[in-house]
Amino acid sequence: MQDEHGKMDGSDVWRTRSGLHGELRTPAEAEQRGGELLSMETEERERERERERERERETRGRRRRERGARGRRSARISGGSRGGHVGAAAPRW
Known part of the structure; x- marks a missing residue:
């Protein structure tokens, strides 16, 4: 970002690097920058x-x-003596 004199002040870089996106450090700065x-x-x-x-x-x-x-897969494999795929609906005896 350039300040009034066209000099790069690096504030936008500072702002985005830290987690403070778009937060202006001073009200004056906010005025300077405008909404752009x-x-x-x-x-x-x-x-x-x-x-x-x-x-x-x-x-x-x-x-x-x-x-x-x-x-x-685990459901199908488990079941032991009942042999493979024992879902909730299967009778257990």
Whole structure:
């Protein structure tokens, strides 16, 4: 970000590196910057959040599939003398 003199003050870098996205350190700074930077940062944050959600969905789906397969397999194998696949509905005698 450039200050009034067109000099890079590096504040936006500081802001995004630490977890304080878009938080302005002083009210004066907020005045200086105007909404333009904030809107830009919120947009960036939104994109980031979207990416996170995508990743989350992916991993969740994969986890569910794995767990499901494992559960079924163990159910089929277990049962001992009753021999394979003993579900909840199978009579146990």
